[in-house]
Amino acid sequence: MKFEAPVAITEIAAFIGAELVGNDRLLATGINEIHKVTTGDISFVDFEKYYNASLQSAASIIIINKKVACPEGKALLVLEDPFSAYIKLVKKYRPFEPATKAISDTAVIGEGTVLQPNVFIGNHVRIGRNCLIHPNVTIYDHTIIGDNVIIHAGTVIGADAFYFKKRANREVMYDKMESCGRVIIEDDVEIGAGCTIDKGVSGDTIIGQGTKFDNMIHIGHGTVIGKNCLFAAQVGVGGKAHIEDNVILWGQVGISKDLTIGKGAIVMAQSGVPSSLKGGEAYFGSPAESARTKMKELNWIKRIPEIWDIIKKKQ
Amino acid sequence: MKFEAPVAITEIAAFIGAELVGNDRLLATGINEIHKVTTGDISFVDFEKYYNASLQSAASIIIINKKVACPEGKALLVLEDPFSAYIKLVKKYRPFEPATKAISDTAVIGEGTVLQPNVFIGNHVRIGRNCLIHPNVTIYDHTIIGDNVIIHAGTVIGADAFYFKKRANREVMYDKMESCGRVIIEDDVEIGAGCTIDKGVSGDTIIGQGTKFDNMIHIGHGTVIGKNCLFAAQVGVGGKAHIEDNVILWGQVGISKDLTIGKGAIVMAQSGVPSSLKGGEAYFGSPAESARTKMKELNWIKRIPEIWDIIKKKQ
Amino acid sequence: MKFEAPVAITEIAAFIGAELVGNDRLLATGINEIHKVTTGDISFVDFEKYYNASLQSAASIIIINKKVACPEGKALLVLEDPFSAYIKLVKKYRPFEPATKAISDTAVIGEGTVLQPNVFIGNHVRIGRNCLIHPNVTIYDHTIIGDNVIIHAGTVIGADAFYFKKRANREVMYDKMESCGRVIIEDDVEIGAGCTIDKGVSGDTIIGQGTKFDNMIHIGHGTVIGKNCLFAAQVGVGGKAHIEDNVILWGQVGISKDLTIGKGAIVMAQSGVPSSLKGGEAYFGSPAESARTKMKELNWIKRIPEIWDIIKKKQ
Numbered sequence: 001m002k003f004e005a006p007v008a009i010t011e012i013a014a015f016i017g018a019e020l021v022g023n024d025r026l027l028a029t030g031i032n033e034i035h036k037v038t039t040g041d042i043s044f045v046d047f048e049k050y051y052n053a054s055l056q057s058a059a060s061i062i063i064i065n066k067k068v069a070c071p072e073g074k075a076l077l078v079l080e081d082p083f084s085a086y087i088k089l090v091k092k093y094r095p096f097e098p099a100t101k102a103i104s105d106t107a108v109i110g111e112g113t114v115l116q117p118n119v120f121i122g123n124h125v126r127i128g129r130n131c132l133i134h135p136n137v138t139i140y141d142h143t144i145i146g147d148n149v150i151i152h153a154g155t156v157i158g159a160d161a162f163y164f165k166k167r168a169n170r171e172v173m174y175d176k177m178e179s180c181g182r183v184i185i186e187d188d189v190e191i192g193a194g195c196t197i198d199k200g201v202s203g204d205t206i207i208g209q210g211t212k213f214d215n216m217i218h219i220g221h222g223t224v225i226g227k228n229c230l231f232a233a234q235v236g237v238g239g240k241a242h243i244e245d246n247v248i249l250w251g252q253v254g255i256s257k258d259l260t261i262g263k264g265a266i267v268m269a270q271s272g273v274p275s276s277l278k279g280g281e282a283y284f285g286s287p288a289e290s291a292r293t294k295m296k297e298l299n300w301i302k303r304i305p306e307i308w309d310i311i312k313k314k315q
Numbered sequence: 316m317k318f319e320a321p322v323a324i325t326e327i328a329a330f331i332g333a334e335l336v337g338n339d340r341l342l343a344t345g346i347n348e349i350h351k352v353t354t355g356d357i358s359f360v361d362f363e364k365y366y367n368a369s370l371q372s373a374a375s376i377i378i379i380n381k382k383v384a385c386p387e388g389k390a391l392l393v394l395e396d397p398f399s400a401y402i403k404l405v406k407k408y409r410p411f412e413p414a415t416k417a418i419s420d421t422a423v424i425g426e427g428t429v430l431q432p433n434v435f436i437g438n439h440v441r442i443g444r445n446c447l448i449h450p451n452v453t454i455y456d457h458t459i460i461g462d463n464v465i466i467h468a469g470t471v472i473g474a475d476a477f478y479f480k481k482r483a484n485r486e487v488m489y490d491k492m493e494s495c496g497r498v499i500i501e502d503d504v505e506i507g508a509g510c511t512i513d514k515g516v517s518g519d520t521i522i523g524q525g526t527k528f529d530n531m532i533h534i535g536h537g538t539v540i541g542k543n544c545l546f547a548a549q550v551g552v553g554g555k556a557h558i559e560d561n562v563i564l565w566g567q568v569g570i571s572k573d574l575t576i577g578k579g580a581i582v583m584a585q586s587g588v589p590s591s592l593k594g595g596e597a598y599f600g601s602p603a604e605s606a607r608t609k610m611k612e613l614n615w616i617k618r619i620p621e622i623w624d625i626i627k628k629k630q
Numbered sequence: 631m632k633f634e635a636p637v638a639i640t641e642i643a644a645f646i647g648a649e650l651v652g653n654d655r656l657l658a659t660g661i662n663e664i665h666k667v668t669t670g671d672i673s674f675v676d677f678e679k680y681y682n683a684s685l686q687s688a689a690s691i692i693i694i695n696k697k698v699a700c701p702e703g704k705a706l707l708v709l710e711d712p713f714s715a716y717i718k719l720v721k722k723y724r725p726f727e728p729a730t731k732a733i734s735d736t737a738v739i740g741e742g743t744v745l746q747p748n749v750f751i752g753n754h755v756r757i758g759r760n761c762l763i764h765p766n767v768t769i770y771d772h773t774i775i776g777d778n779v780i781i782h783a784g785t786v787i788g789a790d791a792f793y794f795k796k797r798a799n800r801e802v803m804y805d806k807m808e809s810c811g812r813v814i815i816e817d818d819v820e821i822g823a824g825c826t827i828d829k830g831v832s833g834d835t836i837i838g839q840g841t842k843f844d845n846m847i848h849i850g851h852g853t854v855i856g857k858n859c860l861f862a863a864q865v866g867v868g869g870k871a872h873i874e875d876n877v878i879l880w881g882q883v884g885i886s887k888d889l890t891i892g893k894g895a896i897v898m899a900q901s902g903v904p905s906s907l908k909g910g911e912a913y914f915g916s917p918a919e920s921a922r923t924k925m926k927e928l929n930w931i932k933r934i935p936e937i938w939d940i941i942k943k944k945q
Contacts, residue, residue: 099765102747117417118435118451120748120765120783134474135414135435135453136748138765138783138823150491153435153453153471154511156783156823159764162844162862172818172840173858173876176780188487193453193471193511194531196784196823196845196863210487214477215511215533216551216824218845218863228488232477233511233533234551234569236846236864236881246488251551252569252587254864254882254900270569270587270601272882272900286601286900286916287928298602300934304615304622307934310941311625432732433750433766449789450729450750450768465806468750468768468786469826503802508768508786508826509846525802529792530826530848531866543803547792548826548848549866549884561803566866567884567902585884585902585916601916613917619930619937626940 001180001202002030003093009061009075012042015092016085018063018077022070026060031089031180034059035240036203036222042089044082083165087178090202094180097123097141110147122158128187140199146187152215155195158183161221161239163201177201181222186210192217192233201239208245220257232269244279254286266291316495316517317345318408324376324390327357330407331400333378333392337385341375346404346495349374350555351518351537357404359397398480402493405517409495412438412456425462437473443502455514461502467530470510473498476536476554478516492516496537501525507532507548516554523560535572547584559594569601581606631810631832632660633723639691639705642672645722646715648693648707652700656690661719661810664689665870666833666852672719674712713795717808720832724810727753727771740777752788758817770829776817782845785825788813791851791869793831807831811852816840822847822863831869838875850887862899874909884916896921 006027013020029040034050037043037059044063045054054062061075063082070076079085103109103121110129115121120138127133128147137151140158151157161181164174181200185191185207192215199205200222207219208227217231220239227245231237235249238257243249247261250269255261262279272286282291321342328335344355349365352358352374359378360369369377376390378397385391394400418436425444430436434448437456442448446464454460455473466472476496479489496515500506500522507530514520515537522534523542532546535554542560546552550564553572558564562576565584570576577594587601597606636657643650659670664680667673667689674693675684684692691705693712700706709715733751740759745751749763752771757763761779769775770788781787791811794804811830815821815837822845829835830852837849838857847861850869857875865879868887873879877891880899885891892909902916912921 096762098744099746102765114413116414116435118433118453118748118766120746132411134455135417136433136451136469136471136766136784138748140764140783150475152474152511153455154451154469154509154766154784154824156766156845159782159823159845160780162822162842164842164860171857174840174842174860176820176842190491192477193474193513194469194509194533194784194824198823198845210489212477212479212489212491214535215471215474215513216531216846218824220863227486230479230489232553233535234549234864238862238881251553251571252567252882256881256899269571269589270585270900274899297931297934300938301612301616301931303938304612304619304934307622307937307941308615308618311622314629314944429728431729431750433748433768447726449770450732451748451766451784451786465790467789468770469766469784469824505806507792508789508828509784509824509848525804527792527794527804527806529850530786530789530828531846542801545794545804547868548850549864566868566886567882584886584904585900616927616931619927619934622937623930623933626937629944 001032001090001094003028006040007093009077012061012089013077016063016077016079016088018079018085019067020075021067021078022075023060023073024075026075028061030202031086031093032059032202033222036200042077042086044086046082083175083177087175090178090180094142094178099123104141116153134193140183142182142199143185144182145185146189146209148188149185150190152191152193152195154193155191155197157185157191157197158199159196161198161201163221163239179221181205183207186227189213195219198239214251226263247279316347316405316409318343321355322408324392327376327404328392331378331392331394331403333394333400334382335390336382336393337390338375338388339390341390343376345517346401346408347374347517348537351515357392357401359401361397398490398492402490405493405495409457409493414438419456431468449508455498457497457514458500459497460500461504461524463503464500465505467506467508467510469508470506470512472500472506472512473514474511476513476516478536478554494536496520498522501542504528510534513554529566541578562594631662631720631724633658636670637723639707642691642719643707646693646707646709646718648709648715649697650705651697651708652705653690653703654705656705658691660832661716661723662689662832663852666830672707672716674716676712713805713807717805720808720810724772724808729753734771746783764823770813772812772829773815774812775815776819776839778818779815780820782821782823782825784823785821785827787815787821787827788829789826791828791831793851793869809851811835813837816857819843825849828869844881856893877909 009026032041042061043059063077104123107125112130116135122141127145131149134153138156143158161179163177186209195217197219198221211229214233218236222240225243232251234252237255242260244263246264248266254272259276266282268284271288284291285294324341347356357376358374378392419438422440427445431450435453442460443462449468458473476494478492501524510532512534513536526544529548533551537555540558547566549567552570557575559578561579563581569587574591581597583599586603599606600609639656662671672691673689693707734753737755742760746765750768757775758777764783773788791809793807816839825847827849828851841859844863848866852870855873862881864882867885872890874893876894878896884902889906896912898914901918914921915924
């Protein structure tokens with residue numbers, strides 16, 4: 001997420017109560033997770049094993065829970081609880097604005113777009129031309145939708161990431177990550193009924209041009225889906241996945257988080273995908289593997305009684 | 316889908332810009348897919364391997380991409396792109412009518428039926444007597460609902476079929492099939508919360524009398540479900556399936572498209588059904604097979620280490 | 631469910647047309663299922679094999695279809711169809727009250743709670759402080775929600791139990807159980823978008839403090855979920871399950887009804903759980919077993935061709 005205008009690092013440090021180490025003249029331009037940061041961004045790290053990745057990332061400002069050596073030109077904001085400090089910044093610079101009406105005055109709706117009754121359109125939403133938004137759809141704040149997009153009834157675009165930090169020894173154990181990312185739906189996408197597409201934590205969840213979703217599809221936070229994909233009903237995709245162009249997922253497929261499904265891959269119904277898959281091939285099973293390999297395996301299983309008979313005859 | 320009044324074939328030919336071959340006095344009475352056509356219907360075919368099935372079907376008028384021999388008494392409408400011509404007809408004779416209010420004036424609601432707040436009822440919907448439609452339900456245009464039907468909150472009845480035609484070598488690869496079918500829900504049906512039941516492409520999706528759905532059930536376009544079925548939560552059924560009477564599907568079962576589940580079949584939780592099943596039996600697994608066979612197979616798998624030990628001892 | 635005030639058993643007997651056997655001075659204080667009854671409750675039994683359990687339960691009054699010996703101090707209400715009599719009582723003492731507005735005047739909403747547009751809040755609902763209810767959420771009558779609860783868009787809280795009684799030889803085969811239980815959501819819970827949490831049949835469905843749900847999660851009637859649980863997207867849990875504290879269910883997991891998942895158990899994605907699991911361990915597969923055992927089994931399956939080669943060499 002980018003700030004509306006750059007903010008002096010000294011102001012940030014004072015606001016979150018951090019010790020400022022390194023370049024105190026920096027201007028912060030946004031907030032981001034480690035895998036999304038660009039120059040000017042603030043990021044945070046609170047596990048020692050991720051220190052190096054964070055310090056060497058493109059982030060200019062790192063909120064950190066130990067006073068380590070600061071890379072040249074960057075700045076550290078040192079305090080005990082970087083997660084909470086990060087949340088405090090998100091709440092300040094991307095505050096939740098309760099709706100005052102079902103379709104926000106700050107939303108921009110393109111020509112030829114039809115909004116059916118009982119639709120909710122949040123603040124700062126942008127919707128292109130010639131879209132059709134069916135009844136009882138919810139579009140959270142800051143969502144961006146292109147032209148010729150169809151969204152069927154009951155679908156929810158832009159709910160919060162499912163992302164919590166565990167705090168040991170507390171009665172209420174999980175702290176909520178506040179999401180400040182968006183959902184971006186490109187031109188010519190169709191989303192079925194009863195789908196849920198979460199916003200990114202700090203970056204964007206993207207549904208690529210020409211992609212078509214059947215009903216009850218769940219897309220996790222920050223996931224990026226390519227162009228001309230087809231997802232059948234009840235598919236679920238975890239957070240920060242990357243689904244390349246022309247991927248086909250059949251019904252009830254589950255895709256884990258933080259992985260890549262290569263261009264043109266086909267995943268057969270009810271398969272579960274725990275890790276990245278190469279493009280151009282068909283997959284099946286839970287855990288999914290090459291469909292050809294899996295089909296052979298299913299045949300081998302059927303032959304166990306035959307194997308048993310052979311070894312028993314020999315005894 | 317039937318037209319409100321018959322249309323001269325010459326008018327149809329002129330509208331879609333087709334060459335008319337054969338009987339030019341025909342009156343078209345409706346539009347249908349090949350598996351649903353009756354006399355008077357227009358159908359379309361664009362793959363040579365389906366020409367025969369289409370020409371020999373009950374359809375009186377076939378939109379086709381090659382000038383073949385026309386069966387006696389029928390007519391061909393010849394042009395390059397039958398799919399697009401068919402869509403053009405659907406859009407003309409079953410145009411989408413944007414809602415002007417949450418409950419259409421053209422809807423007919425029976426005596427004793429309760430509509431809770433935030434319900435959407437589209438154009439030309441008919442709902443019988445003593446129904447209870449809970450909040451935030453969406454009922455698309457042309458849906459027909461019988462008597463004593465309960466529909467729980469958030470459910471969507473009549474969204475478009477998930478049906479696209481692939482166009483190679485185009486940036487936006489899929490053309491949308493425009494659905495002109497309906498959903499018909501018979502008497503005494505109960506539909507849980509958060510379900511999605513798609514309309515048929517040209518025919519009807521039917522939920523038979525006395526059938527009961529739990530929450531989050533997806534039913535694809537044109538699927539016909541018999542009487543007194545029970546579907547547990549998160550079941551998904553593909554398009555044009557036929558589920559006969561008294562079928563029980565347990566939670567998270569997935570049923571593929573274009574198949575038949577015989578009367579009284581029981582499919583155990585999380586099973587995946589790729590092809591037709593005979594009635595009166597229990598099934599399990601993904602892909603599903605006889606539950607008894609599958610249970611034996613699971614036991615055989617557990618015995619592989621024992622088999623290994625036996626053959627290792629002999630070496 | 632407890633009555634607003636105790637009701638004389640003679641009044642109950644007259645209302646349902648039952649023969650009263652035993653203590654005719656009893657005051658009924660509520661209606662409950664056999665696994666939830668306390669002193670003063672009315673319960674029902676219609677299968678001979680459950681007579682003993684019912685007669686020896688804490689229920690003071692048993693609606694029963696045979697004149698058996700009445701336990702000391704209790705009362706029997708004898709008639710032909712206990713199920714229908716029970717339903718008649720539920721309808722009388724917890725009648726469905728159609729909404730007159732989207733947010734009922736009888737609902738109590740705490741300070742600092744934000745209700746976004748298009749939310750439905752039923753009769754007698756209580757919501758605590760500092761909650762955020764996103765658009766198009768439906769909260770059925772009698773639901774109780776604590777403080778600091780977030781509910782994302784499109785979610786449905788308190789729909790009816792999926793519970794029907796089969797009646798042989800009837801055209802409409804299933805009679806609906808009328809639910810008079812509630813949903814109780816404790817403090818600091820977050821519920822994702824598009825979830826459905828059913829009310830209990832007579833008792834309460836409970837989501838424990840600090841528990842967090844991702845999107846499209848289904849929870850069956852009367853299920854009790856502990857504190858600080860995490861459920862990923864598209865999880866389904868059947869009715870009357872007991873999920874203890876700190877349980878983690880990954881995406882698309884299915885949990886059957888009437889079982890217990892022990893404290894701290896972790897169930898991996900797409901697993902299906904047919905019976906109780908001990909706490910503190912990880913599980914995988916459908917049917918689920920110890921993840922370690924299951925992983926070994928998956929490896930053994932891969933070795934079947936090797937086994938085949940060995941026995942074939944020896945022949």
